[in-house]
Amino acid sequence: MAASLVFRQLFDAASSTYTYLLGDPATRQAVLIDTVFEQHLRDRALVGELDLRLVAVVDTHCHADHVTGAWRMQQSTGCRIGASRRYQPPIQGVDLPLDHGDRVAFGGRHLEVRATPGHTDGCLTLVLDGHGMAFTGDALLIRGAGRCDFQQGSARTLYRSITQQIFTLPEACLLFPAHDYNGRTVSSVAEEKAHNPRIGGGADERDFVGFMENLNLPHPRQIDAALPANLRSGRPADGKVPRPADWGPVRQTYAGVLEIDPEWVAEHLQDVHVLDVRETGEMQESLGRIAGSQLVPLDQLKARLSEIPRDKPVVTVCHAGTRSAQATVILRGAGLERCANLHGGMLLWSQLGMPAQR
Numbered sequence: 001m002a003a004s005l006v007f008r009q010l011f012d013a014a015s016s017t018y019t020y021l022l023g024d025p026a027t028r029q030a031v032l033i034d035t036v037f038e039q040h041l042r043d044r045a046l047v048g049e050l051d052l053r054l055v056a057v058v059d060t061h062c063h064a065d066h067v068t069g070a071w072r073m074q075q076s077t078g079c080r081i082g083a084s085r086r087y088q089p090p091i092q093g094v095d096l097p098l099d100h101g102d103r104v105a106f107g108g109r110h111l112e113v114r115a116t117p118g119h120t121d122g123c124l125t126l127v128l129d130g131h132g133m134a135f136t137g138d139a140l141l142i143r144g145a146g147r148c149d150f151q152q153g154s155a156r157t158l159y160r161s162i163t164q165q166i167f168t169l170p171e172a173c174l175l176f177p178a179h180d181y182n183g184r185t186v187s188s189v190a191e192e193k194a195h196n197p198r199i200g201g202g203a204d205e206r207d208f209v210g211f212m213e214n215l216n217l218p219h220p221r222q223i224d225a226a227l228p229a230n231l232r233s234g235r236p237a238d239g240k241v242p243r244p245a246d247w248g249p250v251r252q253t254y255a256g257v258l259e260i261d262p263e264w265v266a267e268h269l270q271d272v273h274v275l276d277v278r279e280t281g282e283m284q285e286s287l288g289r290i291a292g293s294q295l296v297p298l299d300q301l302k303a304r305l306s307e308i309p310r311d312k313p314v315v316t317v318c319h320a321g322t323r324s325a326q327a328t329v330i331l332r333g334a335g336l337e338r339c340a341n342l343h344g345g346m347l348l349w350s351q352l353g354m355p356a357q358r
C-alpha cells in the first residue's frame, strides 16, 4: 500500500493557476508547489490549520502569467525557496537550487526533480516518490502543452522532455499541471499519451513542433509585471511584506475570516473598540463580557451601523466566534475595513483566564 499523504489542490481564478500542498502525515512536514502571490493568506492559513510545517515552497518554473508567492511564504514560515538552477540570470532568493536528479524531501516523503525544459529553460517536473503523481508545471498541460514562443522556449526541447521524462512514468501516474483554463484538474500518463492533441496519439517530433510553432498566441497579459517579480522569487520591488491589517497581528483564516488572538486583544484593550454581537440575555451567562464592550446583537447590526465608532479598529466578539465572524463581514461591507474577529470568542477568552465582567 502506498504511504499516506496530505494532499490539496488549490486554484487561483485570476491566473487559472493550481497550487499544490503535499504533506507527510507522520512528521507534518510539507511542501507547496507553484504558489500565487495574491493567494498567500489563503495558502498560509491552510498550512496552519492542517498543522503542517512547511519545509519548502517550490516553483516548477519562472512563471510569466502570475507572481509567485514563494518569497511571501518564506517571510511568513521560514521555509526554503526551491526553483531551477538553470535560469540565466539565476532567480534571486532561491536557497534550494534544483536540477535533474535532485530530491525535495518532506518528512519521510520526497519529490524527485526531473528537468523538463522547452516551455522555459528551467522547467521542472516534480514526481512524487512511488511515481503515482507528477506535477508537470507548464511542460505538459491537460490536453495541451506549455507555449514555447518566449522565455527561451523550444518546441523540439519540450517534445523530448515530455516523451523522455513524463511519458516514461507509469501509465497510471496522475498528472497535475500548473494551469488549466477549462476546469480540468487532473489527468494521467495513459490519458495524455492517448488523447493529448499536441503530443498524444502517436504524434512525432515533427507533428508536435509543427503544431506548437503555429499556435499564434497573444503576448501573455501579465508578463511585463510578472517576470521581473518572479526573478526575485516574488519579493515586491519595495521589499515590504503585505499585511492584512496595519493596526495589529490580524490573520486570515482558510475560511476567509480576518481574526485576531485574544492574548493581543487583552493587552491592547485601550487601542481597540470591542463590539459584542450576542443577544442581551447571553450577558447574564457565566462567560460575562469584556469591560467597555459595546453590545449590538448581530441581527440589529445592519440597522445600527451608525452607532459603531470609527476612530479605533473594531474587534467583534460573540460566544464562540462564529456570529462575530459574520459581524466583520457586515462591518467591512459598510466600509469599516479596520476590524477583526476575536478568535475563539468569549469561550476561549474565558478558558485563557482573561478578565471579564459578570
Ligand SMILES: [Fe+2]
Pocket: 061, 062, 063, 064, 065, 119, 138, 146
Ligand atoms: Fe509558464
